[in-house]
Amino acid sequence: xxxxxxxxxxxxxxxxxxxxxxxxxxxxxxxxxxxxxxxxxxxxxxxxxxxxxxxxxxxxxxxxxxxxxxxxxxxxxxxxxxxxxxxxxxxxxxxxxxxxxxxxxxxxxxxxxxxxxxxxxxxxxxxxxxxxxxxxxxxxxxxxxxxxxxxxxxxxxxxxxxxxxxxxxxxxxxxxxxxxxxxxxxxxxxxxxxxxxxxxxxxxxx
Amino acid sequence: xxxxxxxxxxxxxxxxxxxxxxxxxxxxxxxxxxxxxxxxxxxxxxxxxxxxxxxxxxxxxxxxxxxxxxxxxxxxxxxxxxxxxxxxxxxxxxxxxxxxxxxxxxxxxxxxxxxxxxxxxxxxxxxxxxxxxxxxxxxxxxxxxxxxxxxxxxxxxxxxxxxxxxxxxxxxxxxxxxxxxxxxxxxxxxxxxxxxxxxxxxxxxxxxxxxxxxxxxxxxxxxxxxxxxxxxxxxxxxxxxxxxxxxxxxxxxxxxxxxxxxxxxxxxxxxxxxxxxxxxxx
Numbered sequence: 001x002x003x004x005x006x007x008x009x010x011x012x013x014x015x016x017x018x019x020x021x022x023x024x025x026x027x028x029x030x031x032x033x034x035x036x037x038x039x040x041x042x043x044x045x046x047x048x049x050x051x052x053x054x055x056x057x058x059x060x061x062x063x064x065x066x067x068x069x070x071x072x073x074x075x076x077x078x079x080x081x082x083x084x085x086x087x088x089x090x091x092x093x094x095x096x097x098x099x100x101x102x103x104x105x106x107x108x109x110x111x112x113x114x115x116x117x118x119x120x121x122x123x124x125x126x127x128x129x130x131x132x133x134x135x136x137x138x139x140x141x142x143x144x145x146x147x148x149x150x151x152x153x154x155x156x157x158x159x160x161x162x163x164x165x166x167x168x169x170x171x172x173x174x175x176x177x178x179x180x181x182x183x184x185x186x187x188x189x190x191x192x193x194x195x196x197x198x199x200x201x202x203x204x205x206x
Numbered sequence: 207x208x209x210x211x212x213x214x215x216x217x218x219x220x221x222x223x224x225x226x227x228x229x230x231x232x233x234x235x236x237x238x239x240x241x242x243x244x245x246x247x248x249x250x251x252x253x254x255x256x257x258x259x260x261x262x263x264x265x266x267x268x269x270x271x272x273x274x275x276x277x278x279x280x281x282x283x284x285x286x287x288x289x290x291x292x293x294x295x296x297x298x299x300x301x302x303x304x305x306x307x308x309x310x311x312x313x314x315x316x317x318x319x320x321x322x323x324x325x326x327x328x329x330x331x332x333x334x335x336x337x338x339x340x341x342x343x344x345x346x347x348x349x350x351x352x353x354x355x356x357x358x359x360x361x362x363x364x365x366x367x368x369x370x371x372x373x374x375x376x377x378x379x380x381x382x383x384x385x386x387x388x389x390x391x392x393x394x395x396x397x398x399x400x401x402x403x404x405x406x407x408x409x410x411x412x413x414x415x416x417x418x419x420x421x422x423x424x425x426x427x428x429x430x431x432x433x434x435x436x437x438x439x440x441x442x443x444x445x446x447x448x449x450x451x452x453x454x455x456x457x458x459x460x461x462x463x464x465x466x467x468x469x470x471x472x473x474x475x476x477x478x479x480x481x482x483x484x485x486x487x488x
Contacts, residue, residue: 122237129244137255141248151241158237162229183230 002185009192010034017199024145024202026076030195033069037062060101060110067093067117070153074124077146089120104168111168118157118164125154145202152194159187265440269455272448279445284336291332299325342389350385351376354392354410361408367400371410380419381481387453388421388478391461394446395423395474403427403472414480419459421476429472435463454478 017023017031040062048058068090075086097113104112128150132141141147163183170176302322307315345353351373361369380388392410399405405427412421430438438444439451454461459478466473 126240129240133244133248133251136248137252140252142245154241155234155237158233159230161233162226166226179226 002182002189006185006188006192007038009189009196010038013192013196013199016196020203022203024199026073027145027149027195027198027202029069029072029076030149033066034192034195036065036069056105056108056110057101060097060113063110063113063117064094064097067113067120070121073149073153074121074128077128077150093117093120107168108171109164109167111165114164114167115161118161121153121157122161125150143201143205145198145205148194148198148201152191152198155194156187156191159190160184268440269448269452272445273452276445276449284340287332287336292329292336295325295329295332299329341386345385345389346382349376349379350389351412353385353389357393357396358408358410361396361400367405368407369396369409370407371412373412375414376412378414378480380478384457384478384481387457388419388476391450391453391476392421392423394450398446399423399425399427403429417480419476419478419480421478423474424466424471426471429465429474430463431465432463435461 014031014034017027040058044062045058071086071090075082078086093113093116096116097110100110100112104110128146132144132147160183163180166176167180171180299322302318302325307318310318342353342356344356354371354373358369358371361367379385396408399408403425405425408423408425410421410423412419414420435447438447450461454476457478459476462475462477464473464475465471
């Protein structure tokens with residue numbers, strides 16, 4: 001039921017974003033990430049599972065796409081100065097993911113890349129909050145759509161961090177798997193609600 | 207990489223460890239606490255900023271009002287000087303030079319012309335004094351050092367106070383606008399010393415250091431400290447001090463009122479950035 005609720009909220013977020021012509025371009029990477037997430041759950045992963053015993057490849061590709069989309073969002077928030085550094089981090093993450101896949105191709109979950117991506121996005125979020133406190137002396141922080149989007153990312157990745165690092169060795173256990181999906185769904189719903197708030201705030205501003 | 211992988215249970219069934227719940231709950235609570243802290247802290251900062259801005263605006267209003275009041279008082283003083291002094295003098299001179307003078311004998315005519323000339327000379331001197339007080343020609347032609355020296359000599363000549371001044375390094379003059387503002391500040395400070403302090407001596411020194419122009423006025427009378435100066439600027443009192451503050455703001459300089467360490471005299475320091483320099487000939 002929670003999974004159904006998550007899917008409905010995801011569709012509402014995506015639909016609401018595209019519903020008017022005044023779309024905030026900086027939120028587009030996050031919306032694309034949501035669309036790719038839904039497609040990978042219902043289309044890509046079943047196809048991969050059908051043709052290969054090891055469907056963790058789908059998870060790993062999705063992890064990299066997730067890292068790329070959310071990094072693109074952060075690049076748009078931080079501005080041109082961060083372009084080279086973020087591009088370098090994305091490239092390094094890509095290389096690392098490939099190396100990790102080579103060494104742990106049989107594992108059912110990519111704990112290490114997802115753990116690292118959680119730490120990276122939590123760090124980006126803290127940097128954003130720091131710069132807002134230091135330099136933003138004119139607008140209340142909760143009137144910025146970026147704030148709501150980043151709170152969504154922050155809570156999603158900090159809540160799921162322990163889940164990700166436990167998953168690689170325990171994913172075969174059905175009890176753990178249920179727990180995993182329960183936690184994941186709850187945090188995904190929270191993340192999507194914050195992103196919906198970001199879209200509403202951006203529309204109000206425009 | 208290894209530390210990120212938590213080992214599973216080799217027995218098969220996963221025990222629901224408290225670590226997962228505590229870790230997740232802990233991270234979630236920390237994240238929420240951080241976000242709430244940031245929101246409330248930033249609101250506090252913005253409120254403080256707004257309050258500070260309002261206080262600055264209030265202060266600007268007070269300074270502006272003081273400046274306008276001072277200008278009006280100055281105009282009234284000039285008008286009074288012209289009306290009460292120059293006007294009657296010229297009217298008296300006119301009385302001496304009327305058509306009836308032609309009917310008088312030569313000696314009476316000469317006496318009337320002499321009296322009229324005397325009155326006109328006095329009037330010229332009066333108008334010259336008014337003009338000099340508005341814009342001293344010494345300042346324009348010879349610079350701040352000469353104008354301040356001149357002023358101090360006139361004060362000393364009255365015998366009321368021992369006034370001296372020494373410029374250590376004024377080869378490079380300030381720009382004319384700065385010189386005028388500094389001179390007005392010095393005039394105001396000297397007026398205050400003469401009116402309120404009961405001082406027996408007053409001394410000005412000047413020097414330039416690291417691109418900044420320093421002027422220090424010492425006196426041995428009753429003075430004020432920096433706290434007193436700031437309090438008076440916030441109140442409706444101290445029109446002259448408010449004008450000093452306005453001028454210092456225009457100069458982008460600082461003024462500091464303090465009692466000397468030896469506790470025997472008061473010191474007022476003006477500190478102004480040197481914008482342009484003009485080499486004084488010789």
